[in-house]
Amino acid sequence: MIRLTAITRVFRMGDQEVRALNGIDLDIASGEYVSIMGPSGSGKSTLLNVIGLLDQPNSGRYELDGSDVTDLSETERARVRREKIGFVFQSFHLVPRLTAAENIELPLMLEGIAPAERTARVDAALDAFDLKDRAHHRPAELSGGQRQRVAIARATILRPTALLADEPTGNLDHRIGTEVMELLEGLHHAGTTLIVVTHDRELGARAHRHIAMRDGEIVADEK
Amino acid sequence: MNLRDTLTLSLQTVVSYRTRSLLIVLAMALGVAAVVVLTALGDGARRYVVGQFSSLGTNLVFVLPGRAETSGGFPGAALGQTPRDLTLEDARFIAHLPQVKRMAPLNVGVAELTSGGRLREVTVLGSTSELLPIRHMKLSQGSFLAHGSERSAQIVLGSTLAHEFFPDGEPVGQRIRLGDSRFLVSGVLAPQGESMGFNSDEIVIIPIDYAQELFNTNTLFRILVEARSRTDIEPAKAAIAHALKLRHDGEEDVTVITQDAILATFDRILRALTLGVAGIAAISLAVAGILVMNVMLVAVAQRTSEIGLLKALGAPAADIRRLFFAEALWLSLAGGAIGYALGNLSAWGIRLAYPTLPAWPPHWASLAGVATAILTGIIASLLPAARAARLDPVLALSGK
Ligand SMILES: Nc1ncnc2c1ncn2[C@@H]1O[C@H](COP(=O)(O)OP(=O)(O)OP(=O)(O)O)[C@@H](O)[C@H]1O
Numbered sequence: 296m297i298r299l300t301a302i303t304r305v306f307r308m309g310d311q312e313v314r315a316l317n318g319i320d321l322d323i324a325s326g327e328y329v330s331i332m333g334p335s336g337s338g339k340s341t342l343l344n345v346i347g348l349l350d351q352p353n354s355g356r357y358e359l360d361g362s363d364v365t366d367l368s369e370t371e372r373a374r375v376r377r378e379k380i381g382f383v384f385q386s387f388h389l390v391p392r393l394t395a396a397e398n399i400e401l402p403l404m405l406e407g408i409a410p411a412e413r414t415a416r417v418d419a420a421l422d423a424f425d426l427k428d429r430a431h432h433r434p435a436e437l438s439g440g441q442r443q444r445v446a447i448a449r450a451t452i453l454r455p456t457a458l459l460a461d462e463p464t465g466n467l468d469h470r471i472g473t474e475v476m477e478l479l480e481g482l483h484h485a486g487t488t489l490i491v492v493t494h495d496r497e498l499g500a501r502a503h504r505h506i507a508m509r510d511g512e513i514v515a516d517e518k
Numbered sequence: 519m520n521l522r523d524t525l526t527l528s529l530q531t532v533v534s535y536r537t538r539s540l541l542i543v544l545a546m547a548l549g550v551a552a553v554v555v556l557t558a559l560g561d562g563a564r565r566y567v568v569g570q571f572s573s574l575g576t577n578l579v580f581v582l583p584g585r586a587e588t589s590g591g592f593p594g595a596a597l598g599q600t601p602r603d604l605t606l607e608d609a610r611f612i613a614h615l616p617q618v619k620r621m622a623p624l625n626v627g628v629a630e631l632t633s634g635g636r637l638r639e640v641t642v643l644g645s646t647s648e649l650l651p652i653r654h655m656k657l658s659q660g661s662f663l664a665h666g667s668e669r670s671a672q673i674v675l676g677s678t679l680a681h682e683f684f685p686d687g688e689p690v691g692q693r694i695r696l697g698d699s700r701f702l703v704s705g706v707l708a709p710q711g712e713s714m715g716f717n718s719d720e721i722v723i724i725p726i727d728y729a730q731e732l733f734n735t736n737t738l739f740r741i742l743v744e745a746r747s748r749t750d751i752e753p754a755k756a757a758i759a760h761a762l763k764l765r766h767d768g769e770e771d772v773t774v775i776t777q778d779a780i781l782a783t784f785d786r787i788l789r790a791l792t793l794g795v796a797g798i799a800a801i802s803l804a805v806a807g808i809l810v811m812n813v814m815l816v817a818v819a820q821r822t823s824e825i826g827l828l829k830a831l832g833a834p835a836a837d838i839r840r841l842f843f844a845e846a847l848w849l850s851l852a853g854g855a856i857g858y859a860l861g862n863l864s865a866w867g868i869r870l871a872y873p874t875l876p877a878w879p880p881h882w883a884s885l886a887g888v889a890t891a892i893l894t895g896i897i898a899s900l901l902p903a904a905r906a907a908r909l910d911p912v913l914a915l916s917g918k
Pocket residue numbers: 306307308313314315333334335336337338339340341342913
């Protein structure tokens with residue numbers, strides 16, 4: 296469960312102030328499927344970063360799964376990210392030196408899981424995301440769709456409660472993008488909270504709850 | 519992330535940035551190799567000198583005319599007196615001291631050696647039969663100067679000279695001319711080669727009386743004294759100094775030094791030299807350290823978005839710091855190991871090329887070289903690692 300109360304995030308550029316988030320109140324229940332839409336610069340990514348504990352609000356209160364995570368230290372936030380949050384980015388963010396399997400293994404390594412169990416879980420993920428025959432390829436040798444599947448496998452390998460996707464289909468053509476969305480929706484059906492930022496109305500419409508943003512504020516929130 | 523994974527992951531990074539890694543490893547390796555090779559040379563020189571000097575004899579005490587002290591000087595100098603010379607009588611007197619096993623007076627000069635139309639200028643040593651055991655010399659033919667027959671005109675030839683002057687004959691028993699006198703060859707020295715810059719294969723040895731006559735002198739160049747045992751060295755030195763002072767009307771106008779004292783001085787000087795050279799070589803390691811730091815800073819800049827990703831995946835700052843740290847550790851470990859191997863290989867090459875030079879790198883130097891490399895690498899990675907760990911995750915993800 297995600298509960299944001301009066302969240303503000305202000306960026307200072309010289310003497311200019313940008314209110315990227317301007318008093319956001321938002322409750323998202325566990326297992327919801329939410330899309331966030333809005334014009335460029337409206338604060339969608341910033342909201343996602345705050346929810347994912349990558350960014351800290353200047354004011355307001357953030358409660359995640361019943362505990363206050365507003366003022367956690369950097370180390371504690373890292374642990375919460377590792378355990379509860381999965382990120383999927385527009386540009387995939389795969390480590391180019393590592394194979395698909397090794398990229399998927401990264402969170403397991405960070406979590407300190409034993410190698411034998413890691414291999415088993417990575418194998419299962421490769422299977423689930425239809426990447427079996429691409430396991431030992433590096434990102435440069437994968438198609439965009441395959442790369443995003445690796446990124447999603449990596450984001451979900453530790454079974455996070457919330458999956459945050461910032462324009463996950465932005466670098467993919469329509470057909471592949473739809474496939475990726477279907478994949479994410481499959482994870483949602485398995486119980487994961489899914490929050491997707493997108494510019495694509497059609498894809499955004501697939502969510503069960505639609506949030507619209509403008510100038511750092513939520514201007515519409517429909518189920 | 520546990521230690522093993524940190525090391526594996528960072529090793530993977532090091533291997534995949536091949537050119538960059540090779541460059542750093544090379545710089546590190548050259549620094550370590552320089553330490554190893556230069557100290558091998560320095561310590562080799564020390565061992566060589568000490569070894570050569572030890573081989574001169576055992577329990578030796580040298581007596582030289584004149585004071586070698588810089589302070590005070592010769593007290594009679596103010597009265598216009600010159601220091602008394604060292605004489606054969608002084609030498610014979612020393613021989614009777616209880617701490618002295620044997621003694622050999624020594625005169626050195628140059629004269630022309632002629633025989634059968636051959637002529638050559640040679641170094642002449644004048645001494646007695648005792649020179650052979652004191653100096654640990656060996657003969658290949660004949661016998662040395664006969665004991666107690668200082669007044670018989672015998673000559674011992676260095677091996678090269680024996681070959682030159684008697685290429686196909688038996689030199690022993692032959693006559694040869696040195697200066698204006700004729701000598702009977704009594705023996706030939708075994709080939710010894712160069713020692714302390716002095717080639718004993720190209721000298722001749724004649725009785726001391728003849729040498730003094732030849733060089734028209736009644737003074738001695740040195741007296742070589744062998745003490746009865748190691749523990750007698752210092753007492754012998756004191757007794758000799760005392761005896762000669764009495765004989766010289768109370769003037770301390772001779773210098774008595776022990777072989778050990780000279781050895782210790784050489785040893786000290788050459789050790790200091792080795793240490794200095796090691797220090798200079800270590801500077802190249804510090805330069806390599808700066809290179810490591812720069813390359814690591816560039817690596818942090820290049821991999822900003824990757825660091826952001828690791829943070830998004832939940833890597834705490836400590837993990838990221840350790841990853842960069844481990845990367846530098848691998849680089850310096852590889853540099854240290856390769857440098858160690860390279861240095862030892864070079865030292866081996868030097869020993870092959872110059873068999874007389876025992877160019878073995880001292881253990882402390884190899885250890886210090888490798889340790890300095892690793893330490894430099896670690897220190898050099900502190901700043902880049904800290905910078906990486908401090909990056910803001912959102913900015914890092916966007917590659918800023
Ligand atoms: N690090 C930053 N420094 C300064 N301003 C920032 C920073 N990050 C975001 N902003 C500003 O905050 C506002 C919201 O940015 P945000 O990235 O959240 O928008 P967005 O809705 O995701 O836009 P887009 O659809 O283009 O991705 C923008 O005006 C942006 O310029």
